[in-house]
Amino acid sequence: MSHDPSTTGVAERPNKSAVLRISIIAAFGGFLFGYDSAVINGAVSAIQEEFGVSPGPLGFAVASALLGAAAGAFFGGRIADRLGRVPVMKIAAVLFLVSAIGCGVVESFEWLIFWRVVGGVGVGVASIIAPAYIAEIAPASVRGRLGSLQQMGIVLGIFISLAVDAWLAALAGGSGEPLWWGLEAWRWMFMAEAVPALAYLIGAFTIPESPRYLVAEGRADEARAVLTDLQGEASATERVRLIQQTLRTERKPRMSDLKGRMAGLKPIVWVGIGLAALQQFVGINVIFYYSNVLWQSVGFTEADSFTITVITSVTNVVVTVVAIALVERVGRRRLLLIGSGGMTLMLGTLAVIFATAPLVDGAPVLGPTAGPVALVAANLFVVFFGVSWGPMMWVLLGEMFPNQIRGAALAVAGFVQWIANWVVTVTFPALAAASLGLAYGLYAFFALVSLLFTIRMVRETTGIELEDMAD
Template identity: 60%
Template sequence: MVGQGGSASTEASIYDDAAGGKGVVRIAAVAALGGFLFGYDSAVINGAVSAVAKEFDADAASLGFAVASALLGAAAGALAAGRIADHVGRLAVMRIAAVLFVVSAIGAGLAPSLWVLVVFRVIGGLGVGMASVIAPAYIAEISPARIRGRLASLQQLAIVTGIFISLLVDFLFARAAGGSDQPFWFGLDAWQWMFLAMAVPAVLYGLLSLTIPESPRFLISKHKITAATAILSKLLGETDIELKIARIRETMERETEPSWHDLKGPSGRVAGIVWVGLLLSMFQQFVGINVIFYYSNILWEAVGFQESQAFVITVIGATINILTTLIAIATVDRFGRKPLLIIGSIGMTITLATMAFVFGTAPVVDGTPVLEGAQGPIALVAANLFVVAFGMSWGPVTWVLLGEMFPNRMRAAALSVAAGGQWVSNWIITVTFPGLKDVSLALAYGLYATFALLSLFFVARFIRETKGKALEDMDADVPHRQDAARR
């Protein structure tokens, strides 16, 4: 272990370089850039999927696996990120993720076969999974409680911005080349440039991670008290910083190295809060939000829209997602986490049920529903209102809660489990949608509507409000230890 002096001067100087009037906002924004790459990597396949199918003559099953392959890597990356972050630090995980994103961008863009593309998509998925864990954990750990919800929501804003930029880049490349499968620069097709473009923000993410300080709570866990004190005092502007340090140390003191055993409660079983976090993550995906972003182009083409129209519809949906995330940022610290989730669940249930009804009542021609008259506009409005309901609630608030709801001693590990479950759930939804679509779009959206309704009851019963609470107040073991001390 490092003594109390640690690397105080280094950490403090990094903070001084990064700070300013809005230093903590800039630091959080840099961490959230991982979310931008998370969104970009997740959605880039949308504009390329038709061209990939033609280029490699992929059948439906192979194509579905290729689209979902990044999610398998994301699940593995999420599960690994917490352990790595607890051993070598939050910043190290960000830098590893940046390298993985660069490798994935180049490898996927130059892939000579479908299965090589899958391999590099999995590598990119590892980066996505790591970013999905480390950004909310780091942001929660450096944020003052009064604005923690807003700063943590930057993660979702970055994700949806990454999705938007990815879809916009896909659209621009496809339009400039005359189609996603047409040749563009240097003999490479437009779809290849869609992947290659991700290398630019990935390199930027890696470089910017060199300009922000390590999480003070991680430093305290490694007994670098002087460095942590310097960073906390500037981040929080508190005069009673010694008391803050003492409270953090109380919730993070340990005699052993961090491990999966940290997920256990006083009873020796997996703590209930871990299960709540896992289910929260799963519900976020089981409502089918990523079907909109992974498959929206081929979905709208399947019901009669042209490729160019489908691209425009998809970009509009991504724009709406960004705008509604801004609503969440403005309200999450005012109204709280739980009310926003409840409102979102109600909105998602209604809009998904509407889509299921429209597709279920549309005439079917050659196995595909054909939207006639008002059915097309109704389906488009319902899809975009679904994005609104998700974007102002479950999108950002899930990440806010995952970053702050767990006790200090288990935060990284518990977030790994929750994020890993989220990516597995995302994979299940993504890989099953092509088959469900072929059977019935009404069935697919009916299932998603059912999960949205169940999410309402889950939030009402199990989610506890965390607005304005210090991270140390989330530690379920503090009262337990205090009672034991009194006895």
């Protein structure tokens, strides 16, 4: 999926309130992305007990949504080029809605996996559509901040889903206890997602189509009207002209466009793949998918584990606000470097704590000193991730590729991001059963790799127009 060029010869006069409203609605896909991904955290132990599954299949169930997300990310851009950005948002909203209800009423473990995959397709589509759409309607001067709304939506979705999980579990007296209509609390955790899914669907009916898509479909007058509302008439006329000029020299992106001399791909494509994979290989989603089980396994109660998880998600929201404030001022690359260094230290600390903790019945138990240190290190890890690799990866993927390969490159990077997420998620239960120290040592290694990768491979994109991005 291609993006709208932002270069104009006319000074921008953005209608900030209109641009912000539209961007927030688009980023609501990110909210559902975060909600759907993390909601299973509070249900993991109850699902294991309900269906009597071992750690391997349990890990697959938690990660199953990510397989759907990989498919949604890979094909979402092509579908959006054919149907339009807004119709695809509506499709994603419906997928979230039916998945939420399906997961809540399932009677078998296999059907739970099926409905998680359906929701995952919605997650994958939303993960690609939101940053692409925002980049196409946003003025260049605020593109980084508006692009960061995707990550803000994700972390708010994570926070709300974990808060809802904690509230429902407390109301029922446990995630596996019955609540309303005889359905267990964990089922209501999933079905609660129907509310934001409906809100996203309704919101999608209130926003305009991408100007870039409208021009590509021969609807230049409609595109000019949209841009006039968002940026003023003079700027709109110039942008439509530039879009038309770009489209005349472009053809539809193909995977063959990504071929290059660096192991078969262009170097910039490898940078995108590296960013997408390393964002997940540092193990961030272990915190949000498994933290309840993790903290219970080292001696905390279920209630305390829910509280810790909610506090961590609040921390994630706060630091994402900080990242949005800093992205244009500090720059994408510098934030990545700061984040990588901090994550390496915090993950290394967690690895040492878990590796040296005494074992009781084969599980590490944290003492009065190690427990608080581990909690602080885990939350500081979230801080360093949330201010850097969390939002910056999405911002960079939305803007770093040249126009002629952006659609194909974004599809590949999005696919890799979800596959990497799946690998980390599905392997954690087995890794944790073997050694938590080993698991966090592995994540610390990849955090160090992310630092070296950024130093060597990532270039700054702050202030560079989309039209000026090069291979």
